[in-house]
Amino acid sequence: MKIILSDGSRKEMKLDNSCIEEVLKSLGINPVEVIVAKNGKVVSEDETAGSGDELKIVRVVHGG
Amino acid sequence: MLNDVEIKRYSRQIRLFGEAGQEKLKRTRVFIAGAGGLGSIISIYMAAAGFGRIRIVDCDSVELSNLNRQILHESDDVGRDKALSAYETLTGINPEVEVEALVETISKDNIDNLLQGSDLIMDAMDNFPTRYLLNRACLHRKIPLFHGAISGCQGQATTIIPGKTACLRCIFPRSPPAAIFPALGSTCGVIGSIQVTEAVKYVQGSGELLANRLLLWDGRNACMDEVACERNLGCMDCREMDVNK
Numbered sequence: 001m002k003i004i005l006s007d008g009s010r011k012e013m014k015l016d017n018s019c020i021e022e023v024l025k026s027l028g029i030n031p032v033e034v035i036v037a038k039n040g041k042v043v044s045e046d047e048t049a050g051s052g053d054e055l056k057i058v059r060v061v062h063g064g
Numbered sequence: 065m066l067n068d069v070e071i072k073r074y075s076r077q078i079r080l081f082g083e084a085g086q087e088k089l090k091r092t093r094v095f096i097a098g099a100g101g102l103g104s105i106i107s108i109y110m111a112a113a114g115f116g117r118i119r120i121v122d123c124d125s126v127e128l129s130n131l132n133r134q135i136l137h138e139s140d141d142v143g144r145d146k147a148l149s150a151y152e153t154l155t156g157i158n159p160e161v162e163v164e165a166l167v168e169t170i171s172k173d174n175i176d177n178l179l180q181g182s183d184l185i186m187d188a189m190d191n192f193p194t195r196y197l198l199n200r201a202c203l204h205r206k207i208p209l210f211h212g213a214i215s216g217c218q219g220q221a222t223t224i225i226p227g228k229t230a231c232l233r234c235i236f237p238r239s240p241p242a243a244i245f246p247a248l249g250s251t252c253g254v255i256g257s258i259q260v261t262e263a264v265k266y267v268q269g270s271g272e273l274l275a276n277r278l279l280l281w282d283g284r285n286a287c288m289d290e291v292a293c294e295r296n297l298g299c300m301d302c303r304e305m306d307v308n309k
Contacts, residue, residue, distance in 0.1 A: 008282065008285055008287065032238055032240060032241060033240050033241065035235065035236060037291035037292070040291060040292055041291065041292040041293070041294065042230075042235055042278065042291055042292065042293045042294075044237070044296070056291060058220075058278075058280060058291065059218070060213075060220075060236055060240045061213045061214055061215035061218050061219060061220055061240075061245070062190065062191060062192050062195075062213050062215070062239075062240050062242075062245065063101070063190050063213060063214050063215045063245035063247055064098050064100050064101055064102040064103065064187075064188050064189050064190040064212070064213060064214065064252075
């Protein structure tokens with residue numbers, strides 16, 4: 001699966017039907033600090049992603 | 065009706081959406097939550113554009129470290145209430161606009177009163193717990209919420225239309241950890257300007273809103289991106305609204 005990290009860098013991971021939360025943890029990302037778009041759409045971290053999917057990790061900003 | 069001074073003042077906007085469109089702005093009552101970095105950009109552009117009544121709320125006083133981005137306030141305002149400083153700046157920019165500036169902390173106890181009579185909510189807060197209060201109030205009152213947030217050179221914006229789009233909690237189910245955030249004034253400029261543009265388009269009923277779209281600004285790479293959102297049927301805020309319909 002293709003991963004786009006919040007700094008814009010890209011990664012390829014060989015994972016099949018993996019829970020997105022586990023993918024985040026394997027990348028050392030705290031799920032509380034991000035939202036994830038799977039193939040362009042924001043999804044819950046409970047969802048799974050497979051080899052053909054693209055995950056975009058968005059760091060949530062909170063300042064004003 | 066617009067008076068002669070208003071017709072002259074807004075002549076460049078009248079070219080954009082006509083006198084009828086300008087009158088729509090004049091009739092619109094805006095609630096701005098926060099008079100900080102985003103609140104500065106939002107309130108200044110909304111006052112200049114001629115939104116008829118602006119209620120802006122902030123509980124803090126101006127600090128020296130605010131002045132790199134909070135352009136509502138000047139060096140001489142350090143130590144004064146932000147709301148009072150905002151009142152002076154906004155009425156100075158446009159005396160045709162009715163400005164109400166309140167020194168209040170937005171809470172679940174006063175949010176209903178604060179929003180009384182408002183047609184739309186501008187999110188200029190610096191924390192998610194208060195944003196969730198705004199979200200629930202927007203759903204309850206069925207008025208739009210124009211969300212924006214920044215950190216450093218990054219920002220995000222989306223437009224919440226109750227019953228039609230994902231709500232704020234559908235997109236951000238959990239509050240990110242509280243932290244002192246870095247802030248560049250121009251990032252507030254980008255995101256606050258987008259929020260105001262959204263509000264103008266909403267009032268005019270024209271253009272494509274950021275509905276079910278989260279816009280992402282990355283100033284370091286000069287990149288604008290977006291991701292799609294949809295309502296989460298299990299969302300604790302939306303679901304409740306459906307029950308109460």
